[in-house]
Amino acid sequence: MSVSDKEKDEIEKSSAPLIEHLIELRRRLIWSLGGFFVAFLVCFFFAKKLFNLLVVPFKWATKWAGLDPHKVELIYTAPQEFFFTQVKLAMFGGMVIAFPLIATQIYKFIAPGLYKNERNAFLPFLIASPILFLMGASLVYFFFTPMVMWFFLAMQQSGTDEQVQISLLPKVSEYLSLIMTLIFSFGLVFQLPVVTSLMTRVGMLSSKALAEKRKWAIVIAFVVAAVLTPPDPMSQIGLAIPTILLYEVAIWSARLIERSQERERLAREKQEAEETAADKTPDEPPAPAAS
Template identity: 65%
Template structure:
């Protein structure tokens, strides 16, 4: 084993590991609490920002955006909605700190080549989560709300007026569930690449499971999204595309592993054969 592959972790008693774990937990909780307080101070502004996709849908539907409104039917509902916004936002803000604390705790027990391989995934994971959330915010929510706004009914021809008046808590739940669903689904390439590096899955195996993955993608979309075809397709189709990206990423990992093995084999010098008659 080369020097670069040595584990830097020194043997420590269990108490010291627990102290180290406590320190990492304290830093993580402190970052989360700070993010929560920051988001709570601007909770109403954040909620108004989350309402923008709904406003875009109102404009696209030809309605007057100045007349749109959201309601709450319980005195404490909007307050707890702000609490949920603050918790969700605090977790997102604190995620880089939490991820770094987790990495700092487990890194001493990893080989140096494993640490260098793990760091890119630590960076890619939040980026992919943000991409998934951006798709929800800029595309899926406006399209879904436009679909729901189309179900309104004006009091013409003796029909009763039916208007969409979303509750603040239900609208926030819709946003949060879709952002979490897309954010987790967009981790698929990261997870499969890590599994491929660990040798638990191969690109060939992933390709053979493609038909099952497509069915599972639509089942997950039906469970995690509202019961309308637009949001379900909006989650299922990117999941299928990400699965194809995961297969390609697994192929790259396998190709790189073969190249590293070839380089390691070329660096090994075979022992020279002793000519006959020179043996002592």
């Protein structure tokens, strides 16, 4: 396949000595690490407020269980536990806040090596990825975490002559690990349409192949949910069902991409046919000179 002059120009523009690539990589790393460090400091400064914000779903669950949400109690059993919990929370929050900047720096580093149409194709997915992650995190915060904590609160029992009192007193580190695991799991699963759409655009997947593997996808969804979530049925089912729905969204997205590519292919073939026909048209003979 011959390479057009325009594509040759793009290749020449994208080529650069190794030292320039290393300098560019260093610049992008500095921006990424600097953004993460600033976001980490901000999150650590507001760590207690952020933690109290993450406890709100627990309070909702307490209210659903018929208990006083103002008496929600979390404990820590080691002097340094809550400090390192705040550090862990600040790192997680810093990564979430700095992710758009980090993703942008990655894109700016690889963009010079891409054709213009490849850059235009990649950009929408760069925007969609953090949006889908936030959608998954919102589902965890507003719905899934309250449901899970309500499930765990329902296991408590009051003390009587025949049974001992059992109360839920979660540690701050354990609660943070639970909600961070859920946010990460749902945010990761919500990237499924982005990944499959990218693979479809580059020709590695097709909507037909995705539809044919639907049964296997359902099984894999429950396996992934069992690995990523706490070992209780509600958590696993709660992640598996959105995963299956997102798989259907991925099939629909792949079909849209295939239709768009088919239209582009037909338009390109039509243009090439017109150019070929124009090249084969013989030149008109010159008009005879007037006597």
